[in-house]
Structures are given as structure tokens and as C-alpha cells.
Amino acid sequence: MSTPGLQRFDNIPETALDWHRAGKETGQKSGQKSGRGAALATVVETWGSAPRRTGSQLVVASDGRIEGSVSGGCVEGAVILAAQESIVSGRHQILEFGVSDEDAFAVGLACGGTIRILVEPIGGTLAEDTLADLVTARAERRAVAYVVDLDSGAGHLDADGYTDRKRMDQSGVEADGKTFVAVHNPPLRLIVVGAVHIAQALVPMARIAGYDPVIIDPRAAFASSERFPGETLTEDWPDEAMAQLAPDARTAVVLLTHDPKIDDPALEVALRSECFYIGALGSTRTHAKRVARMQEAGFDAATIDRINGPIGLDIGAAGPAEIAVSIIAEMTATLRGRSL
Structure with a gap:
């Protein structure tokens, strides 16, 4: 059997964990007791014909590297700046952008709308252990949901619940308006x-x-x-x-x-x-x-x-x-x- 290795269509959580750990190691070598090297930005709500669906992610490193996309280009610059602020502060942010008709057309949309993005610093409101457990579940082909309180930023993994969301492969905000569920199905x-x-x-x-x-x-x-x-x-x-x-x-x-x-x-x-x-x-x-x-x-x-x-x-x-x-x-x- 020829096995060149699993080629994932979307490896943003894995990249985020690698970048965070590399940044933390660099910080420790420079004399800091702890450090954060990356933040995750996730689409939590968006307009109907957006180029990136709810649950899409962008990882931002403290040194400016990025991987992934949350909008197709129209809001990435502002998201990157917010992510670097969160890496320093350790606190999550909820970003909301009203996209004009002109800007929406530029990224391939028929009309404008609103997009909300959750920014989470790894090692801050997004615990490193939680992200590591998520990466492990993905490697083992286990379906899990990452559930986060948008008010407090506290998140946890749920292996057994949200079966309808998992079946439909559909991330989104729950009816309470503050609980975001990111579905991570096996590839x-x-x-x-x-x-x-x-x-x-x-x-x-x-x-x-x-x-x-x-x-x-x-x-x-x-x-x-x-x-x-x-x-x-x-x-x-x-x-x-x-x-x-x-x-x-x-x-x-x-x-x-x-x-x-x-x-x-x-x-x-x-x-x-x-x-x-x-x-x-x-x-x-x-x-x-x-x-x-x-x-x-x-x-x-x-x-x-x-x-x-x-x-x-x-x-x-x-x-x-x-x-x-x-x-x-x-x-x-x-x-x-x-x-x-």
C-alpha cells in the first residue's frame, strides 16, 4: 500500500495548535514563563450567500502569518489586527462587520449583509488542552462539537450531543443567541x-x-x-x-x-x-x-x-x-x- 499520509481538506485547528506551541516555546526561550503564538478566528454568523460558510476559520500567528479564510478577503485585514490584539490580551473578541453592496460584489456576492466572527487566543480563552483534544479527535476520525459561550469565551468539547448539527455538518449559533457550536466531523x-x-x-x-x-x-x-x-x-x-x-x-x-x-x-x-x-x-x-x-x-x-x-x-x-x-x-x- 502506498500511504503518502492523510491529506486534509482543512487543517486549520492543527495549524493553530502547531503555531501556538511554537510561539510559546519561543517565548519561554526568551525568558517569558508563558506565551501565546496564535489565535483562531471563526465565522459564527453570516449573510446567506457568503463565500465562506459558518464555521470557516482563519488562524493568525503572532508573527503575522495567516492560514485559511473567513470572508474571501473583504474583512481579513481587520480580523488579523484583532487576532493579534487577542494574542497579547488573552481575551476573546466578537467582531461584526456590515458589508456594503459594493464590497460584497467585490468578493462575489450579489448583495451586502452582516458577518460575525469569533476571535479566540489559544492559551487564553481557548485553552490549549481543549484545542489539543480537538486535534486528537480529528486525527482519530471522531465527530465532536466545540461549544463556546460567546459572552464569556469559555469553550468545551461535546462528543455526544448536537447530533442533528453533526449529521447536517452545520455549525451555528443556538436559539439562545449566545452559544456557538462548531461541528468538527471526520474528513x-x-x-x-x-x-x-x-x-x-x-x-x-x-x-x-x-x-x-x-x-x-x-x-x-x-x-x-x-x-x-x-x-x-x-x-x-x-x-x-x-x-x-x-x-x-x-x-x-x-x-x-x-x-x-x-x-x-x-x-x-x-x-x-x-x-x-x-x-x-x-x-x-x-x-x-x-x-x-x-x-x-x-x-x-x-x-x-x-x-x-x-x-x-x-x-x-x-x-x-x-x-x-x-x-x-x-x-x-x-x-x-x-x-x-
Whole structure:
């Protein structure tokens, strides 16, 4: 298996913790007993068509480095200044910006509105231990919510509550107007069985959409780094590879080989898992045969109905790239609870 490492779509909490610890170490070396090296800025409320959704984050280091975005550029300068003030004071801030029609248009919006941003200094109102626990949960693929009182700045992690927010992947302010819940779900994964030509189009599209792809194919000629540069590949038999990967509720499984000897073992593991999407390439006749095989394997009708086959939305796709678009669209609709 080629494992270049987990490539996260958004690693702002991890970066913030690294920068804070580096800044603290620098402060201690210079004779200070403690120090803060970074602050997190998080969108808590915004206008409807904003370029960055609620929960989006920007990390600011005391030396001026930044990573991430909270507005697409129109308020970042003011946020950076406020973050550096909070790094010094150790106190959180709530920033509110009224964005004019002219400024909104400049960052791609149809109209203006209001954006509220929470700025938290790490080691101040945002405890280092809390951030470290969050980073650990993300690395272990555990869904957690970071819950913060916007008045006091006190925050804690909640592993069991806010299930609706976690399911919808929706951060936001609660009805009391002062409790902000930032949802941190595990990163989306895509397991592709079959390193075929459609996979060559699908994998880069999935990565852009925020997935960490893994490609399974026991045929070495297909699962090669030349065909999939920089991607995670395994030549293990699909049921063994799937068992190791342990598909969860943030995982999509796509079967592309047309070969039951390869697809079916992976499909059986997927059907026994909580993966949110299962798609299998093939015609209506091919899918009917697949359904019969799964019935013989002991799966009931409701479980078999989880398989999207033929795969993808019916957009009249022709060629690998368009088929990949249809698959990504169907995965997205399933993830977001849309029935199309």
C-alpha cells in the first residue's frame, strides 16, 4: 500500500495548535514563563450567500502569518489586527462587520449583509488542552462539537450531543443567541474499488470536493503511481483492504471494475458498514445480477437498496469525466439528504 499520509481538506485547528506551541516555546526561550503564538478566528454568523460558510476559520500567528479564510478577503485585514490584539490580551473578541453592496460584489456576492466572527487566543480563552483534544479527535476520525459561550469565551468539547448539527455538518449559533457550536466531523473519505479510467477522473474531482481518496485494485497494472500520482493505493484484495479502512458514516464507496470477483467482496463489507454512499458501475441488467448475488449472500432488500446502481445521476454522461461528475453529484446529494 502506498500511504503518502492523510491529506486534509482543512487543517486549520492543527495549524493553530502547531503555531501556538511554537510561539510559546519561543517565548519561554526568551525568558517569558508563558506565551501565546496564535489565535483562531471563526465565522459564527453570516449573510446567506457568503463565500465562506459558518464555521470557516482563519488562524493568525503572532508573527503575522495567516492560514485559511473567513470572508474571501473583504474583512481579513481587520480580523488579523484583532487576532493579534487577542494574542497579547488573552481575551476573546466578537467582531461584526456590515458589508456594503459594493464590497460584497467585490468578493462575489450579489448583495451586502452582516458577518460575525469569533476571535479566540489559544492559551487564553481557548485553552490549549481543549484545542489539543480537538486535534486528537480529528486525527482519530471522531465527530465532536466545540461549544463556546460567546459572552464569556469559555469553550468545551461535546462528543455526544448536537447530533442533528453533526449529521447536517452545520455549525451555528443556538436559539439562545449566545452559544456557538462548531461541528468538527471526520474528513470525508472516498474508497474507489477499481483503478480504471473513470477513477482517474473521479479521484481529483473528489479531492477538490473535500474527500480523502483511497484506491483499491489487486491488479498492479491498474493500481500504479504513474496512473494515480500522489494518491493512496492498495493492491490488497478488496475485502481485506476494506476491513482495514473500516468505512464509517463519513465514507463513500464507489465500485468501478464490472468484475464481481473484485467488486462483490468490497460491496459486502460496504453493506455491513455505516458508509453514507455506495455506488456501483454497470447497466441495469448488470445491477440486477448484482442484486441477485447480494440476496444469495444473505442481505435483505432494504440493505441492498442502499446501492446506487447504475451509478451516478442521470445527466446523460458520456465519457469518464462526465461519469465522474455524475457520481460526485449523486454522492453530494446523498450526503446532504437530497432525493433526486
